[in-house]
Amino acid sequence: MSMEQARKHFSPEQYFAMSERMLKKHDVASIWLHWFNAAVWLVELTTGAALIVSRPYTFAPPWVIGTVGSIFESRAVMLRFHIAVGLVWIAVLALNGIFGFRHYLLHFLKNDLMLDRDDLRWFPAKIAQILGRKVELPEQGIYNAGQKAYGSVVAVGTLAIMITGLVMSFHLFGIGWVQWSIPIHFVAVGVVLAGLFVHVYMAAVLPEERPAFFSMFSGKVNELYAFMHHRKWWREMKRREAEFKKELESLDGRQGDDGNDRGSGRTS
Amino acid sequence: MARYAMAIDLDRCVGCGACVLACKGEWNVMDGGARDWVIPILPEGRFPDVASTFYTGLCNHCDEPSCVPACPTGATYQDESGRVRVDKDLCIGCGYCVAACPYGARYHDARVHKVDKCDFCAERLDPDPHREPACVQTCPASARIFGDLSDPSSRINALVYGSPARRLETAEVAIGPNVYYLGDAHHVDQILAHHPPDPHRTVPPLPGLVWSRFLRPAVLAGVAVAFAGQAAAFFYQLARGEKPFGE
Numbered sequence: 001m002s003m004e005q006a007r008k009h010f011s012p013e014q015y016f017a018m019s020e021r022m023l024k025k026h027d028v029a030s031i032w033l034h035w036f037n038a039a040v041w042l043v044e045l046t047t048g049a050a051l052i053v054s055r056p057y058t059f060a061p062p063w064v065i066g067t068v069g070s071i072f073e074s075r076a077v078m079l080r081f082h083i084a085v086g087l088v089w090i091a092v093l094a095l096n097g098i099f100g101f102r103h104y105l106l107h108f109l110k111n112d113l114m115l116d117r118d119d120l121r122w123f124p125a126k127i128a129q130i131l132g133r134k135v136e137l138p139e140q141g142i143y144n145a146g147q148k149a150y151g152s153v154v155a156v157g158t159l160a161i162m163i164t165g166l167v168m169s170f171h172l173f174g175i176g177w178v179q180w181s182i183p184i185h186f187v188a189v190g191v192v193l194a195g196l197f198v199h200v201y202m203a204a205v206l207p208e209e210r211p212a213f214f215s216m217f218s219g220k221v222n223e224l225y226a227f228m229h230h231r232k233w234w235r236e237m238k239r240r241e242a243e244f245k246k247e248l249e250s251l252d253g254r255q256g257d258d259g260n261d262r263g264s265g266r267t268s
Numbered sequence: 269m270a271r272y273a274m275a276i277d278l279d280r281c282v283g284c285g286a287c288v289l290a291c292k293g294e295w296n297v298m299d300g301g302a303r304d305w306v307i308p309i310l311p312e313g314r315f316p317d318v319a320s321t322f323y324t325g326l327c328n329h330c331d332e333p334s335c336v337p338a339c340p341t342g343a344t345y346q347d348e349s350g351r352v353r354v355d356k357d358l359c360i361g362c363g364y365c366v367a368a369c370p371y372g373a374r375y376h377d378a379r380v381h382k383v384d385k386c387d388f389c390a391e392r393l394d395p396d397p398h399r400e401p402a403c404v405q406t407c408p409a410s411a412r413i414f415g416d417l418s419d420p421s422s423r424i425n426a427l428v429y430g431s432p433a434r435r436l437e438t439a440e441v442a443i444g445p446n447v448y449y450l451g452d453a454h455h456v457d458q459i460l461a462h463h464p465p466d467p468h469r470t471v472p473p474l475p476g477l478v479w480s481r482f483l484r485p486a487v488l489a490g491v492a493v494a495f496a497g498q499a500a501a502f503f504y505q506l507a508r509g510e511k512p513f514g515e
Contacts, residue, residue, distance in 0.1 A: 051340075051341055052340055052341065053340075053341065053342035054336075054337050054338070054339055054340050054341070054342060055337055056337055056338075056472075056476075056480035056484075057340045057476075057479060057480055057484060059484070059487075059488070074357070074358075075341070075342065075355075075358055076355060076357030076358045079341065079357070079358055079360070080357075168360055168362075171361060171381040175361070175362070175363050175376060178360070178361065178362050178363070179362055179363060179364065179473055179475040179476070180475045182340060182360075182362060182475065182476075182479065183475055183476075183478060183479035183483050186479060186483065186484070186487065187483050187487055190487030190488075190490060190491055191487070191490070193491055193494075194487075194490045194491045194493070194494035195494065197491075197494040197495050197497070197498045198494060198497070198498055200498075201498035201501060201502065205498075205502060205505070206501070206505065207505070207510050207511075
């Protein structure tokens with residue numbers, strides 16, 4: 001939604017007030033997991049690319065292979081390091097999934113990945129918008145349909161990378177599995193990496209989405225951004241805010257009654 | 269720098285298999301695996317043109333080894349003296365190289381999930397270049413001769429260049445083996461007739477082929493398009509500029 005459209009809904013005072021008011025988008029656990037994941041990707045992508053040196057399969061240019069390789073005592077050490085970091089990654093994500101099953105994993109699978117009817121309408125509308133047509137995008141939840149689709153790709157890709165990595169490292173199920181695991185590992189990384197360029201650009205560089213980038217540090221986005229980009233989620237937050245307010249008011253009322261009683265007790 | 273090679277005199281080989289036992293003992297070769305082998309080829313032909321020999325073979329340490337490019341991690345490599353070796357610490361045991369050897373000179377060691385093969389006893393020779401590979405030292409008939417082919421004063425140089433030495437090559441597979449066969453030419457013909465290098469085994473197995481021929485170009489193209497797309501978007505953003513409010 002453009003600024004002009006937002007101005008139709010709000011007075012200038014409301015508009016500026018909303019750009020100051022913050023809504024909580026991410027839990028601390030999610031923020032740490034995101035940056036842990038990003039760090040692991042950086043390390044594993046560079047070492048993994050530097051491990052494939054044979055010409056028919058290479059992914060990285062020779063200077064990258066040489067530079068990354070020179071950090072380690074030998075390429076065999078780099079291989080052990082790549083496997084060790086991968087195992088830590090699997091362990092952390094698995095523990096996160098086990099302990100955070102109800103609050104995070106289930107929520108992520110149900111709310112952050114599943115596409116609803118508006119999401120399905122979002123794709124053609126977005127394409128039309130990119131092609132220059134003036135189209136109103138359907139209202140979106142906490143993540144838009146594009147983010148959800150990429151989230152699904154990352155989820156499937158992550159599982160594929162983990163399983164094939166374990167098969168290769170521990171020779172599970174026999175040599176045929178190991179032989180197929182290498183290209184599958186490679187393709188899964190490639191598909192996630194292609195999307196990663198778009199993900200990083202959209203989050204860290206595109207001005208319209210910049211609040212989303214900072215929310216990965218603070219956990220919060222301003223209400224105006226939420227209204228303009230994730231209106232369905234904004235409505236939900238406003239509804240929950242109103243409920244919470246009501247709850248506080250009722251508590252206040254009860255406490256007021258209790259306080260009066262106690263007060264009267266103390267004074268008597 | 270030395271250029272190691274081996275010559276096998278088929279006129280001297282009696283097929284006793286001592287070389288195979290010495291190799292198994294020296295390198296703890298897995299049951300069912302082989303770094304070298306002796307296969308009898310039974311008498312053929314009619315008297316007086318009867319020929320019989322032993323195919324005594326090992327890794328040929330080829331000049332253009334097909335196993336080296338097949339290895340994704342570079343664990344299989346050719347060292348400066350021409351020996352084709354396996355860095356066991358870097359080997360992930362995928363077996364791509366096993367499928368890519370036309371001589372069947374490699375095996376997958378299921379005990380450690382690594383690939384093993386003859387390396388001309390590099391670990392014996394490197395600390396002491398005067399030693400010989402275990403098979404050469406053990407051969408009671410002195411049928412195996414090992415040395416530096418680039419040294420004009422070496423015995424192997426004299427044998428390879430001074431006699432009609434032949435290599436196990438065919439029109440389809442000519443990758444420069446560095447194991448030379450001496451003796452009756454009929455015997456080499458017999459070996460090539462019964463155990464020719466397999467022209468279908470010069471490339472990795474199906475997963476490696478699918479990866480190198482289809483998946484790698486597709487993934488590289490996809491990543492390049494994504495990168496170019498976000499770069500174009502960034503340049504558009506630069507041209508458009510940013511607003512102080514309303515974004």
